[in-house]
Amino acid sequence: MIKRPTLLIVMCVLIFSGCSRQEYLSNSLVQNTNNSIYDYNMKRDLLCLMIAYPNFIIDVEQNNGKVYIKLKSGMKVLYDDKKQKNFSSKLQNPDIQDMMEQPYPLGKVNKLMDENFDPGRIRVYPILKEVYGSNKSAIESNLSQVSIGYKRYAFNNTNNAAKELKAAIEELNVLSRNNWKISTNIAPSSGTYNYRYISGTGRLSPHAFGIAVDLKRDNRDYWKWATKEQGEERIKEYPVEIVNVFEKHNFVWGGKWSHFDILHFEYRPEIILKARYFGKEIDTSKSWYDGVELNKEKNREYIQLIEKAIE
Ligand SMILES: [Zn+2]
Numbered sequence: 001m002i003k004r005p006t007l008l009i010v011m012c013v014l015i016f017s018g019c020s021r022q023e024y025l026s027n028s029l030v031q032n033t034n035n036s037i038y039d040y041n042m043k044r045d046l047l048c049l050m051i052a053y054p055n056f057i058i059d060v061e062q063n064n065g066k067v068y069i070k071l072k073s074g075m076k077v078l079y080d081d082k083k084q085k086n087f088s089s090k091l092q093n094p095d096i097q098d099m100m101e102q103p104y105p106l107g108k109v110n111k112l113m114d115e116n117f118d119p120g121r122i123r124v125y126p127i128l129k130e131v132y133g134s135n136k137s138a139i140e141s142n143l144s145q146v147s148i149g150y151k152r153y154a155f156n157n158t159n160n161a162a163k164e165l166k167a168a169i170e171e172l173n174v175l176s177r178n179n180w181k182i183s184t185n186i187a188p189s190s191g192t193y194n195y196r197y198i199s200g201t202g203r204l205s206p207h208a209f210g211i212a213v214d215l216k217r218d219n220r221d222y223w224k225w226a227t228k229e230q231g232e233e234r235i236k237e238y239p240v241e242i243v244n245v246f247e248k249h250n251f252v253w254g255g256k257w258s259h260f261d262i263l264h265f266e267y268r269p270e271i272i273l274k275a276r277y278f279g280k281e282i283d284t285s286k287s288w289y290d291g292v293e294l295n296k297e298k299n300r301e302y303i304q305l306i307e308k309a310i311e
Contacts, residue, residue, distance in 0.1 A: 080095055102119035143193055
């Protein structure tokens with residue numbers, strides 16, 4: 001007959017080993033799910049970039065477990081450096097995964113974003129330089145003029161940036177006829193192209209590439225000028241038509257950054273495409289590219305390239 005204390009010990013061992021086994025199983029399950037969510041996200045990010053910059057990103061490669069996009073110039077840009085980074089080091093030293101990580105919310109917002117939620121504010125400069133010009137004179141040779149109100153402003157002609165700005169402004173000019181609030185928040189514009197660094201940083205402003213426009217200024221527009229309450233008040237009263245039309249033409253709005261920049265719109269097709277195609281939560285029972293228009297031949301081509309590079 002087994003003594004009572006021994007029985008107790010045996011039961012404890014059984015219970016604990018059962019627990020730890022279950023814990024192990026659920027851990028590996030979590031890891032598997034995470035892995036496939038990570039892969040879904042990675043492939044989606046790469047696809048959005050290829051659709052956003054069709055003449056500049058020519059391939060995707062995997063080498064020793066590291067994934068790169070290959071630019072037309074031959075330069076390779078790493079997808080994920082796998083480093084643990086806080087928000088400011090992501091801003092200063094981002095990889096593609098950092099740039100694409102925060103989901104941009106399309107449409108009307110009624111409040112200031114949560115702290116350090118700045119979708120589209122992180123930029124991978126080698127991509128911008130490849131597309132819009134690697135230095136001041138290269139950028140300036142790509143500029144063309146777009147009319148905003150009664151003045152003309154320089155904007156980058158590459159990758160449809162100036163064309164999309166022109167289309168957005170023309171659409172807003174029509175809407176302004178029935179809504180004076182639209183025109184009074186657009187012109188006079190506070191500027192487009194300006195070869196400068198972001199104040200207090202060593203990073204070039206998106207204005208330096210000629211891909212950002214500041215519309216008419218209000219003193220509550222910038223996180224360094226105004227309190228959070230003032231910023232939020234301005235976001236609430238900002239005409240949603242301006243935001244919708246710019247987003248339709250692949251611009252992100254600085255009003256959707258916790259470091260708000262409400263007069264600022266920036267041409268970032270990769271961020272808008274990800275929001276448009278993949279705005280919902282990932283459903284791994286569907287294909288990773290569920291949401292993308294498959295009737296476009298180019299899209300199918302990019303999907304194949306990505307599937308071939310990443311098993
Ligand atoms: Zn700006």
